[in-house]
Amino acid sequence: MDLIKVIEGSTKLWVPDAKKYKLDSKMPVFFNPVMHLNRDITVDIVKTLDKPKSLDLLAGTGAKGIRLAVEANAKVDLNDANPSAVKLIKKNAKLNKVEVEVFNESANKLLRNSRRTYDFIDIDPFGTPVPFLAQSLNRLRKSGIVAVTATDTSALCGTYPKACMRKYDSLNQKTQMMFEIGTRILIKKVVADGLNIGIALEPVFAHSSNHYMRVYLRRVENLRKVRQNLKFLFLCPNCFTWKFENKMPETKVRCGCGKYSEILGPMWTGSLYDKKLLKQIPDSNKTVQKIKEEVDVFGYYNYHMMSKKLKDVGELPKMDFIIEKIRKKGFKASRTHFSPTGIKTNLPAKSFLRLLYS
Template identity: 55%
Template sequence: MDLVKITEGATKLYVPDKNKYKLDSSMPVFFNDVMKLNRDITVEILKKYFNKKKFKFLDLLSASGAKGIRISNEIKTSEGVFNDANISATKLIKKNAKLNGLNVTVFNNSANKLLKSDKSMYDFIDIDPFGTPIEFLESSIARLKKNGILGVTATDTSALVGTYPKACMRKYQSKNMRTFFMFEVAIRILIKKVLDEANKQKISLIPIFSHSSNHYIRVYFKRVNYLNNYSDRICTLNYCTNCLNYKLTKKFSKSKRRCSCGSYFFQLGPMYSEEIYDKDFVKKLEDINKTILLIKKESQINSFGYYDYHKIAKKIQKKELSKIDDIIDNIIKKGYSASRTHFSNTGIKTDMKIKSFMNILKR
């Protein structure tokens, strides 16, 4: 395997030479430099959450070990356990650990076999697969300590955003279609699925941080005392494609619901209805990148969804638009909260209703 030496964060890594290998399953050990954002945010979240306390983590699908090696190297109070079914990957993990002077544990096993045979409990478990994380949820949740953190990545975004509704239903048991705030819907469907799996084990999880970046979805969950109100946190999204109005209900209706415009709502979900961030925790994070900076602002706004003003303007046939910052200023002048959102360069997070937002655009 042809390797190159790079530095990411404060960590040195040997990774496959991207000039020699395609970024796909043919790569001898998978490494994606675009996922640096994912790794940066993971390290920052764990630094602030554990706050210099000792913690044990499992990098379940380690590949090159880049994320876990960075955690071990950049957070000295961590104890790292790595696993990958690819023997070439485990050799590279050990090489990267030695490069950084780290003492870590490395397993060469399939993820679920490891979790079922090794009865260790972990303070942080990372699930970062190629595709859907579903097959790893049950075993991972069972090995998570109370107050522990579960990091879940999904790269099958075409299903989660509604491009392929049948795939979304098959994998996540949620009805879906593309909406103007589809990336937030994707996160809420993923959260619902993870909570489903936890609830089967009488375990409760709450999301403390979420983001949608570079064609993947990422959510961090905290294990908390068991909550009896699981169903209260799940909703149906009623979405009107005619006027773009939407509202939440607790359950699917057997009969069609009409929107105030006269058209029928499409019923989507079930999905998570509560906050997708822990606002107080988000405030503690350093502004290490634009994603965190934007989330710090948007997480303070109590609203479901966001408005993609380009898509909405196209719907109302408004061709000339004000700059996004001017639109946000106009919303705030009306007495509402508003900010840019990390979900989209043309997205606005606000507690203003859709009809009022359209009136702002029409000016």
């Protein structure tokens, strides 16, 4: 294998030379430089834990797990089914002079046969994380955090509604807020798999970036409170209003405006961020900066989609001008990292539209 040495954070890593291999699951050992944002945020979140016992379940080159050992003071186990990955993980541990344990198992077999429990578990698969959730949650300690990456965004975001239903047991389709809903469906799946085995989880951080979604959930106590946050969303494609319902309706549902609502979910409808954790992590990249400025309310209005629909509105005012106007009315409002054309606010759709015209 042709290797090059790179530095990520304060960790040195041997990785396959990107010039020599095509970036896909057939690489001798998988490494995607673009995912450094994913790894940077992981390191910052794990740093908030106290000497966490951590598991990098699908470790590849070991980039993430080794960084946790070097930069977050974590005691780390790493695993990969690929023997070449295991060799490279060991080489990278040596390069950074950190003691880690390395396993060469199929992930679920490792989890099933181990008695170990962890304060932090990272699930970073090719595509969907669903096959690894239940077994991982079984190994998560009280107050521990599980971090999950999904790169099957077209299923999650509703471009392929059938795939979303098959993998995540939720309805989704392309709507004004598909990226946030996709993220909330991923969270729901982790929460639901936890509830199945009597484990309560709630999100503490989430982002949708480039070609993937990444969610962090903490193990908590209150199963009932967690369950109450899983709901269906009735979203009107005509007047943009929405509401939550606990049950899937038996028939089509009309919005107050007379048009049929889109029925999406179930999904996580509660907060996506732990405020205390947000304060603890540094603003070391644009994603975290944007998230810290984001109001933590459900959904967003897609300004671009709305303006297309409301042709008669004429020239639309600038997004920042609208955000300021909403705030002056006493409501919360901000941009959102989920979409460059999204406005997050607790202002109801009718008032939002009125504000565009006024």
